[in-house]
Amino acid sequence: MQSASLVDSLNSLFPPFTSSLPSSLRLQPRFLRILNPPSSFSPAYPLHTDRSTPASLRSPAAGDSVQIPEMAVKDGQDPRIAKISSAIRVIPNFPKPGIMFQDITTLLLDTKAFKDTIDLFVERYRDKNISVVAGVEARGFIFGPPIALAIGAKFVPMRKPNKLPGEVISEEYSLEYGTDKMEMHVGAVEPGERALVIDDLIATGGTLCAAIKLLERVGVEVFECACVIELPELKGRERLGEKPLFVLVSSA
Amino acid sequence: MFAEENGLKGDPRLRAISEAIRVVPHFPKQGIMFQDITTLLLNHKVFKDTVDIFVDRYRDMDISAVAGVEARGFMFGPAIALGIGAKFIPLRKPRKLPGEVISEKYVLEYGTDCLEMHVGAVQPGERALVIDDLVATGGTLSAAIRLLERVGAEVVECACVVGVPEVKGHRGLNGKPLYVLVEPREIENGFSDDEHVKMPMMEL
Numbered sequence: 530m531q532s533a534s535l536v537d538s539l540n541s542l543f544p545p546f547t548s549s550l551p552s553s554l555r556l557q558p559r560f561l562r563i564l565n566p567p568s569s570f571s572p573a574y575p576l577h578t579d580r581s582t583p584a585s586l587r588s589p590a591a592g593d594s595v596q597i598p599e600m601a602v603k604d605g606q607d608p609r610i611a612k613i614s615s616a617i618r619v620i621p622n623f624p625k626p627g628i629m630f631q632d633i634t635t636l637l638l639d640t641k642a643f644k645d646t647i648d649l650f651v652e653r654y655r656d657k658n659i660s661v662v663a664g665v666e667a668r669g670f671i672f673g674p675p676i677a678l679a680i681g682a683k684f685v686p687m688r689k690p691n692k693l694p695g696e697v698i699s700e701e702y703s704l705e706y707g708t709d710k711m712e713m714h715v716g717a718v719e720p721g722e723r724a725l726v727i728d729d730l731i732a733t734g735g736t737l738c739a740a741i742k743l744l745e746r747v748g749v750e751v752f753e754c755a756c757v758i759e760l761p762e763l764k765g766r767e768r769l770g771e772k773p774l775f776v777l778v779s780s781a
Numbered sequence: 782m783f784a785e786e787n788g789l790k791g792d793p794r795l796r797a798i799s800e801a802i803r804v805v806p807h808f809p810k811q812g813i814m815f816q817d818i819t820t821l822l823l824n825h826k827v828f829k830d831t832v833d834i835f836v837d838r839y840r841d842m843d844i845s846a847v848a849g850v851e852a853r854g855f856m857f858g859p860a861i862a863l864g865i866g867a868k869f870i871p872l873r874k875p876r877k878l879p880g881e882v883i884s885e886k887y888v889l890e891y892g893t894d895c896l897e898m899h900v901g902a903v904q905p906g907e908r909a910l911v912i913d914d915l916v917a918t919g920g921t922l923s924a925a926i927r928l929l930e931r932v933g934a935e936v937v938e939c940a941c942v943v944g945v946p947e948v949k950g951h952r953g954l955n956g957k958p959l960y961v962l963v964e965p966r967e968i969e970n971g972f973s974d975d976e977h978v979k980m981p982m983m984e985l
Contacts (some may be wrong), residue, residue, distance in 0.1 A: 620879035694805035
């Protein structure tokens with residue numbers, strides 16, 4: 530089960546995606562402020578856009594002569610973030626031309642980075658009295674349950690129409706072209722519960738807003754939304770309005 | 782093989798798991814008694830016990846990859862993978878996975894469907910587990926096994942929370958062993974006899 534170094538694994542699996550993209554398109558780790566003590570919880574994060582991917586994680590074949598500083602543990606930066614960031618693969622022009630798709634499946638292949646991802650969320654939420662983790666179909670189903678299990682919460686899947694059996698409530702939300710619908714089971718949550726909403730990525734925030742609305746309609750308090758990746762140019766954070774958002778990496 | 786007959790006879794967790802599953806009649810169509818595992822996910826202890834049973838079984842089997850079938854396999858697979866130190870590989874419906882994939886067709890009652898896996902997700906010689914919430918005909922799991930074997934992985938076992946009684950004593954799927962925790966629940970008079978499931982039952 531010992532894996533080869535991250536560079537070798539990534540290069541053998543997915544050449545040349547992680548190394549040949551211009552720096553502006555690579556994921557920038559968002560530096561986390563370490564939250565201590567838990568009672569001083571704050572949703573505000575420092576916004577650093579420095580590149581911090583260590584030189585040792587970049588392919589030597591890239592031919593890029595930009596000097597990257599070796600990562601040091603800076604104030605507020607969790608050292609696990611850089612590895613998580615570099616484990617995410619970018620696929621150009623998927624699902625259509627012009628979209629740089631952030632593929633978290635490569636993160637799931639890196640056992641340490643996947644575990645670190647879950648740990649970072651669990652550390653943040655474990656003592657916050659959260660009884661519900663709602664995960665958005667389908668990639669929210671990958672991160673949500675391990676977090677729920679670790680913090681003692683139930684897991685509630687938020688699904689596309691006609692997937693959940695039995696009685697559901699629906700919330701419509703807009704897409705670039707047209708609308709879609711999200712559903713949640715009636716009775717999955719009770720009024721007064723505190724919930725997290727989990728998805729792999731936030732773009733425009735439309736999906737997360739629909740999830741928040743579904744939960745709030747039945748009297749649940751949405752404590753925070755949590756994603757692995759944020760695409761800040763799409764302004765999802767603003768769309769969430771008052772609802773706090775926590776992300777591990779930002780694709781700036 | 783069923784867990785009860787393989788080392789977990791009388792294990793109280795199995796009864797709790799069975800009782801936490803809700804039956805929804807006539808979904809997605811008339812005549813199908815749908816085994817809804819979402820109610821299991823709402824019960825933290827039972828959900829944790831489900832994952833623990835699989836982790837206890839597989840942790841010393843040198844398994845480096847857990848492949849979960851979209852979408853309910855995603856709800857169980859990653860926690861098991863994390864518990865045994867394996868990677869997680871999503872097996873998805875067509876055109877969901879970005880980048881290069883391999884595809885395997887399988888037969889439905891009417892027509893066919895397709896399962897996809899990323900090229901390079903698993904290496905030849907790796908030992909893999911396949912996870913889904915339920916096995917009925919075994920068509921989906923068979924497609925999953927074929928995908929993994931095509932790239933040279935060894936499928937050690939397929940594991941599901943629920944399995945129809947027909948799989949009991951079966952030789953397995955494509956010769957691969959199948960491990961199942963509970964049989965499908967039946968309901969009487971439209972109501973569950975379980976007191977722990979808080980969600981309202983469908984009235985017939």
